[in-house]
Amino acid sequence: MSERVPILKIGDVLLVSIQIDLEDQMVMDLQEDLSQRIVDTGARGVVIDISALEIVDSFVGRMLASIAAISRVLGAETVVVGMRPAVAMTLVELGLSLGGVRTALNLEQGIGELRRSRRNGSVPR
Amino acid sequence: MHESPITGNGDVVKARQAVRVLAQEARLSLVDQTKLVTAASELARNTLSYGGGGTMRASIVTRGTSTGVKVVFSDQGPGIPDLDLALTDGWSSGRGMGLGLSGARRLADEFTLDSAPGKGTTVSVLKWAR
Numbered sequence: 001m002s003e004r005v006p007i008l009k010i011g012d013v014l015l016v017s018i019q020i021d022l023e024d025q026m027v028m029d030l031q032e033d034l035s036q037r038i039v040d041t042g043a044r045g046v047v048i049d050i051s052a053l054e055i056v057d058s059f060v061g062r063m064l065a066s067i068a069a070i071s072r073v074l075g076a077e078t079v080v081v082g083m084r085p086a087v088a089m090t091l092v093e094l095g096l097s098l099g100g101v102r103t104a105l106n107l108e109q110g111i112g113e114l115r116r117s118r119r120n121g122s123v124p125r
Numbered sequence: 126m127h128e129s130p131i132t133g134n135g136d137v138v139k140a141r142q143a144v145r146v147l148a149q150e151a152r153l154s155l156v157d158q159t160k161l162v163t164a165a166s167e168l169a170r171n172t173l174s175y176g177g178g179g180t181m182r183a184s185i186v187t188r189g190t191s192t193g194v195k196v197v198f199s200d201q202g203p204g205i206p207d208l209d210l211a212l213t214d215g216w217s218s219g220r221g222m223g224l225g226l227s228g229a230r231r232l233a234d235e236f237t238l239d240s241a242p243g244k245g246t247t248v249s250v251l252k253w254a255r
Binding site for chain 2: 021022023024025054055056057058059084085086087089090093094095096
């Protein structure tokens with residue numbers, strides 16, 4: 001059995017902090033685990049912290065985009081936080097702009113983003 | 126010269142780490158390290174998904190006063206029938222996003238692709254220290 005990325009719950013926000021270089025299977029498992037946790041907890045927001053990631057390739061980039069899309073369908077807003085500048089420059093040159101994914105510089109701003117969009121009611125349920 | 130098999134998912138992670146070590150040794154900037162490692166990650170996954178596995182060879186190269194890192198992936202898979210098409214953004218014969226080859230080419234300073242149906246595929250990326 002492969003290692004899994006832990007998902008923490010803080011109020012109605014799920015926090016995923018990716019701390020290690022991910023194997024593809026872990027990426028797929030995370031997508032599945034997170035979808036299930038959103039449904040189980042009724043979470044309204046998801047924050048994915050990638051500040052420890054040294055690279056984001058198209059596989060992980062696609063995973064971030066699909067997690068954001070899946071959570072939205074399940075009534076939760078996703079914010080990806082902590083992307084390193086070198087990673088951002090590489091992603092854009094690679095051809096992935098993560099158009100459908102909300103991002104914030106750090107965890108604090110990410111949580112702030114979620115609060116703001118909650119007030120504006122951008123994810124009605 | 127670093128040589129490693131690309132035969133399972135864990136090998137993609139190992140390939141990234143090996144390229145990172147060489148890129149640091151060759152004194153590539155952080156951004157260039159990230160670009161090269163990302164390109165290697167794309168190509169390692171291609172080797173696995175489309176080539177049915179293969180090998181990665183990575184080494185530090187010098188030309189004149191320049192130092193860089195060259196990473197070569199080769200497989201004995203089905204090969205690529207149409208190289209131009211395979212290098213088109215967004216075109217994929219599999220489930221990917223079609224950014225692997227074209228993205229790796231953009232991220233590298235030098236890129237070569239050698240493939241024919243039934244002959245396998247060899248693809249290389251090179252990044253120079255600035």
